[in-house]
Amino acid sequence: MDVLAELRTATAPGADLALVVVPAGLGLAVPGRRWAVPGDAAGSAALLARLEELLRPRWTWWAAAGAVGRLPDPLPHLARCHDVGAVHRLLAGGSREDPAACWAAAHGLPQPPPPARRPAPLHGTGLLDLDGGDDGEPVGDDGQLAPAWSQGRALGEAEPAEQVVRAARWAALALEVAQRQARAVAALPEHRRRPGGPPLGVQTAHAESAAALLAVELERTGLPLERATAEGLLERAAGPRPASAAEEARLRAVRDAPVRRALGAGEVDLRNPAQVLGALRGLGFDLPDTRAWRLEQFRHAHPAVEALLSWRKAERIATTYGWSWLDTAVGADGRLRGAWSASDAAAGRMTAQAGLHNLPAELRPAVAAEPGSVLVRADLGQVEPRVLAAVSADAALTAATRDDDLYAPVAAALAADRPTAKVAVLAAMYGQTSGAAGEALQRMERAYPTALGYLRAAEEAGREGRDVRTYGGRLVRVGAPAPGEVGAATAARGRFARNAVVQGAAAELFKAWAATVRAGLSGSAGRIVLCLHDELLLHVPAGEAERAAALLVGALEQTAGRWAAGSGVRFVADVSVVRRWSEAK
DNA sequence: CCCATGACGAG
DNA sequence: AGCTCGTCATGGGT
Numbered sequence: 059m060d061v062l063a064e065l066r067t068a069t070a071p072g073a074d075l076a077l078v079v080v081p082a083g084l085g086l087a088v089p090g091r092r093w094a095v096p097g098d099a100a101g102s103a104a105l106l107a108r109l110e111e112l113l114r115p116r117w118t119w120w121a122a123a124g125a126v127g128r129l130p131d132p133l134p135h136l137a138r139c140h141d142v143g144a145v146h147r148l149l150a151g152g153s154r155e156d157p158a159a160c161w162a163a164a165h166g167l168p169q170p171p172p173p174a175r176r177p178a179p180l181h182g183t184g185l186l187d188l189d190g191g192d193d194g195e196p197v198g199d200d201g202q203l204a205p206a207w208s209q210g211r212a213l214g215e216a217e218p219a220e221q222v223v224r225a226a227r228w229a230a231l232a233l234e235v236a237q238r239q240a241r242a243v244a245a246l247p248e249h250r251r252r253p254g255g256p257p258l259g260v261q262t263a264h265a266e267s268a269a270a271l272l273a274v275e276l277e278r279t280g281l282p283l284e285r286a287t288a289e290g291l292l293e294r295a296a297g298p299r300p301a302s303a304a305e306e307a308r309l310r311a312v313r314d315a316p317v318r319r320a321l322g323a324g325e326v327d328l329r330n331p332a333q334v335l336g337a338l339r340g341l342g343f344d345l346p347d348t349r350a351w352r353l354e355q356f357r358h359a360h361p362a363v364e365a366l367l368s369w370r371k372a373e374r375i376a377t378t379y380g381w382s383w384l385d386t387a388v389g390a391d392g393r394l395r396g397a398w399s400a401s402d403a404a405a406g407r408m409t410a411q412a413g414l415h416n417l418p419a420e421l422r423p424a425v426a427a428e429p430g431s432v433l434v435r436a437d438l439g440q441v442e443p444r445v446l447a448a449v450s451a452d453a454a455l456t457a458a459t460r461d462d463d464l465y466a467p468v469a470a471a472l473a474a475d476r477p478t479a480k481v482a483v484l485a486a487m488y489g490q491t492s493g494a495a496g497e498a499l500q501r502m503e504r505a506y507p508t509a510l511g512y513l514r515a516a517e518e519a520g521r522e523g524r525d526v527r528t529y530g531g532r533l534v535r536v537g538a539p540a541p542g543e544v545g546a547a548t549a550a551r552g553r554f555a556r557n558a559v560v561q562g563a564a565a566e567l568f569k570a571w572a573a574t575v576r577a578g579l580s581g582s583a584g585r586i587v588l589c590l591h592d593e594l595l596l597h598v599p600a601g602e603a604e605r606a607a608a609l610l611v612g613a614l615e616q617t618a619g620r621w622a623a624g625s626g627v628r629f630v631a632d633v634s635v636v637r638r639w640s641e642a643k
Numbered sequence: 644c645c646c647a648t649g650a651c652g653a654g
Numbered sequence: 655a656g657c658t659c660g661t662c663a664t665g666g667g668t
Binding site for chain 3: 327329330331332351352373374377378379383396399402403404405407408409410411412413414415416484485487488489490491492493495550553554556557558560561591
């Protein structure tokens with residue numbers, strides 16, 4: 059094929075190669091050249107696989123979902139990428155990742171208005187001059203991207219031949235932004251001198267990009283779940299599957315009745331917290347709210363409390379993780395699928411919908427490997443305090459990371475027991491001020507002044523409304539104080555920033571680890587099927603279990619060695635090979 | 644119909 | 655009782 063031959067002479071292996079996929083084919087771009095390649099989805103996927111094999115490029119796209127989301131299964135394994143949207147969010151913070159925002163930031167222009175959540179009604183048919191009368195040019199007189207392009211209409215509404223030509227042009231623009239971003243991440247401040255390897259900001263940009271691609275793959279792959287097992291667990295927790303809406307209402311009334319009686323208020327709506335609060339007051343409980351942790355201490359004081367708490371638990375399963383959840387979120391192939399985001403708006407953790415991140419423990423036995431496969435699970439041990447040691451360069455806390463159980467040396471340093479040490483460490487990272495943590499925090503200050511100083515500096519920035527940057531370079535926007543803001547809001551911003559520098563850095567390490575594991579699985583049938591903040595779950599052929607377990611450990615060693623280079627901080631992972639998720643540890 | 648609130652599942 | 659997320663039900667405002 060012509061394009062292949064031309065690309066081989068036009069670009070070196072490993073170089074940036076911009077990609078835009080449209081229904082009519084794809085657009086490719088390298089500096090100074092671009093190609094429009096007509097073809098169907100299968101042809102486009104085949105070409106990508108071939109290019110990957112020949113060139114191993116750094117695929118560059120506006121967003122992974124838009125670039126490969128339309129390609130048919132199975133997606134070819136693409137090893138390396140630069141995701142303009144993901145890198146923009148790293149550099150600029152916030153949650154915008156639309157092309158117009160990325161373009162403006164890369165060119166030092168003011169942020170354009172966010173795209174309408176619902177596309178504006180179309181007054182014409184396929185016209186490109188709906189917004190501001192542009193003439194089909196992607197860049198307007200003001201230097202901003204034309205809305206018709208940034209919102210996809212310029213590509214989506216063009217005739218096939220024109221569509222691929224525009225795709226190539228669109229790819230060239232992504233490449234230009236990516237190159238500006240690459241300079242920006244290389245110039246991010248390093249927290250301290252780091253021996254060897256690419257700058258940390260560059261590492262983070264690559265890991266964030268890989269995570270964005272992984273998010274697309276996770277969404278396709280899904281989490282293997284045994285429907286029959288899930289149905290059994292659901293039946294036990296929330297009752298039998300209702301045959302109709304009327305039946306559902308009847309079962310609900312049956313569940314409610316004894317709790318209402320116990321509360322001594324036949325009319326109370328259990329789903330209305332204000333009414334529940336009133337009923338509890340009638341029983342002599344004077345409470346500010348009816349949250350479970352608050353009610354817990356009265357569990358044995360009155361049978362109604364116990365009844366309410368267990369009702370709530372069943373109600374949670376029945377509503378959020380009930381039969382309708384099973385029907386909508388679990389496919390005919392027994393895979394639980396939900397949308398994934400590679401980074402949340404706060405500190406950059408991965409998020410997932412459809413219960414993937416908050417599946418109740420009772421339902422987890424249903425998550426099981428398919429016949430012939432196993433689940434290989436790994437979770438990072440005490441990752442946040444270890445991350446704190448690395449990012450703050452606290453020598454004493456770094457020494458504590460050499461222990462498998464970090465809290466043991468911390469307890470020794472604080473002259474406290476292990477539970478107290480754990481509370482003190484968590485309180486420091488979350489900004490807790492009250493309760494039993496107070497005294498222990500004082501000792502933390504003395505034992506780990508550098509780490510605590512790092513946290514205090516972040517908190518101070520947050521209180522003043524100054525943005526903070528994580529160790530890996532992510533800008534965390536704090537937001538200016540509102541005029542006349544009350545002290546509680548200021549304190550909340552301080553706690554947010556204090557926690558964000560730890561939680562955010564941990565998310566960066568986690569994503570870099572996940573990216574390394576993903577790379578190590580290329581060529582295997584094994585897949586990452588779940589990312590859960592500090593935990594990776596792989597689904598692999600049974601014969602590859604040992605290899606996968608070794609990969610998880612080796613990838614952590616390799617990743618941490620780059621990420622925390624020279625810090626001396628040790629990271630640990632607990633790995634187990636199981637049939638069911640619930641069997642791990 | 645959108646949004647804030649309370650509540651709770653997970654890390 | 656300090657951080658983050660997603661989801662559901664309710665009730666008040668359009």
